Amino acid sequence: YKALSKETRGVLRGEYGAAPAAFNPELQARALDGDEPVTCRPADLIDDEMDSLISEVETLASEKGLQLADGKRRVDDVLTYALFTQIGLRFLEHRGDASAFEPAPDGKALPAAGNSDGVYTVEVEGREYTVKVSDGGDVTGIKALGESAGAGQPNPPVVHNPSQSTPIPAPLAGNIFKVLVKPGDRVTEGQKIMVLEAMKMETDVSSPEAGIVTEMAVKEGDAVTVGQTLISLEPAHG
Structure with missing residues (x-):
C-alpha cells in the first residue's frame, strides 16, 4: 500500500459500500486524508452527470x-x-x-524476416524478443533481438538524461491520465505529480524527493512502461 489507487482509496473511504471486515485504521486514515468515511448509501452522493x-x-x-x-x-x-x-x-x-488500430488476428503465423514459420517478434516493456512457437504451443528459443539465445538476461534500457537531473520513473505500465506539474515547478517530497491509469485503475505518482522539474518526458495520453522516465528533477537551492 505504498501507493493507493483511486479505486482503493474509494473502498477505504466507503464509496463502494460497507466492507465485510474492519479496515486497518492507519491505512483508512491515509485514504480519508482528513475527510469522514461514507456511511450513507454511496449512490446518493453521486450527481446526475x-x-x-x-x-x-x-x-x-x-x-x-x-x-x-x-x-x-x-x-x-x-x-x-x-x-x-x-x-x-x-x-x-x-x-x-x-x-x-491494431489489425485483427487472422490465426496465421507471421514469421519474422529471414526466419521460418512459427517465429515471432514480441515486445515486452520496450524490449523486442524473438520467440519460436511449435505446433504444440511450446515456446522455445527466447532471446532479445541482437543477442544469442542463452546469453543471459538483456541489460535494462538506458534512459538518456542530458541534464544529469534525477529521472523519476513510472512505477507501473499504463497511460498518463493527468499531468500535474510542468518544467520550472518546485515539488516537495511526496507531492503528487501525475495520475497513471492502468486497467481502469487510477494510481497517483508522487515525487520521491524535493526539487525543480527540469524536463517532462511524457504528456497526457501517452502510454508508458515500467521504469520509463516521467519527469526529471534537479535539487532546489535556496
Whole structure:
C-alpha cells in the first residue's frame, strides 16, 4: 500500500459500500486524508452527470470534427467517453479508420524476416524478443533481438538524461491520465505529480524527493512502461 489507487482509496473511504471486515485504521486514515468515511448509501452522493456528459461530448465533437452516432445510439458514444475518457475519445476520433488500430488476428503465423514459420517478434516493456512457437504451443528459443539465445538476461534500457537531473520513473505500465506539474515547478517530497491509469485503475505518482522539474518526458495520453522516465528533477537551492 505504498501507493493507493483511486479505486482503493474509494473502498477505504466507503464509496463502494460497507466492507465485510474492519479496515486497518492507519491505512483508512491515509485514504480519508482528513475527510469522514461514507456511511450513507454511496449512490446518493453521486450527481446526475448524463446531461453534462452529453454536452461535453458534443462540444468535443464540434471542436475536433467528430461524427457522433445518431439518435438513441449517441448515448453509446457518450458512455464510451465516460468510461474510458482518453482511449474512448481516441476511438471516436478514428472510428471507421482501421489503420489507426491494431489489425485483427487472422490465426496465421507471421514469421519474422529471414526466419521460418512459427517465429515471432514480441515486445515486452520496450524490449523486442524473438520467440519460436511449435505446433504444440511450446515456446522455445527466447532471446532479445541482437543477442544469442542463452546469453543471459538483456541489460535494462538506458534512459538518456542530458541534464544529469534525477529521472523519476513510472512505477507501473499504463497511460498518463493527468499531468500535474510542468518544467520550472518546485515539488516537495511526496507531492503528487501525475495520475497513471492502468486497467481502469487510477494510481497517483508522487515525487520521491524535493526539487525543480527540469524536463517532462511524457504528456497526457501517452502510454508508458515500467521504469520509463516521467519527469526529471534537479535539487532546489535556496
